[in-house]
Amino acid sequence: MMGRGHGMPQGMSMPQAAAGGGMMGQDHAMPSGMNMPRTAFSEAEMSMHRAMMMATDVNTQRTWARKMIAHHRGAIAMSQALLESDAPDPEARRMAQAVVDTVTPEIAELESWLERHPA
Template identity: 35%
Template sequence: MTDSRTFAAILLLSAGLAGPALAQSPHDHGGMSGGMSGHGTGAAKPDSNDDAATRDFKAADRAMMTDMDVPYTGDPDVDFRTHMIPHHRGAVAMAKVALAHARDPETRAMAQTIIDDQETEIAAMAAWLKRRGR
């Protein structure tokens, strides 16, 4: 697996999207309503004890979860893209936090790869939606 694929797999697993057995409840929509699966409801709330990186990661997580609250259209091709775009933007935001705070060269390289790959995928999904008048 490439680094970006490994990261994507980790995101899917942590979000409860790898299968129904990982979902917290039948009402949490794969762990993507109200917070990522495995995170308490207050996990992304600011805390005065958080260091700068944690504050930035929490802000990126909160923004992603808010932005992912997109209405469904009933068209799985459209819904896939309209929900993945904010998910990918969240990955880019988290990778930018890593670039700003991480010191490990492998972490920084993975973060840059994620930014590059996700921005390319976001552009492709947005172009697909635009071609279909969405």
């Protein structure tokens, strides 16, 4: 039985549901035509989330900047995973390249801001 309509089995805590997927009995296979190996994205996502969790600083502004840098680096890694794949759609490839091109200078801007605003 699912609890409170949130997709978690009744009696299961949020961390337990997150660790086990929380959506028991559901097939999470990728639709046909989406054969990108999960590992390419999984590694980028896990790395990004770890970096974001560790990106804390002495004040809210510096913490925000560090978390955004980690988030942007994750976006680049996921975009590169798509670009290095056999993804045939030119629009998807164009968007992935646009992400890389857009957030790379934003990372430099955030890093520069951190240097100008020491703790």
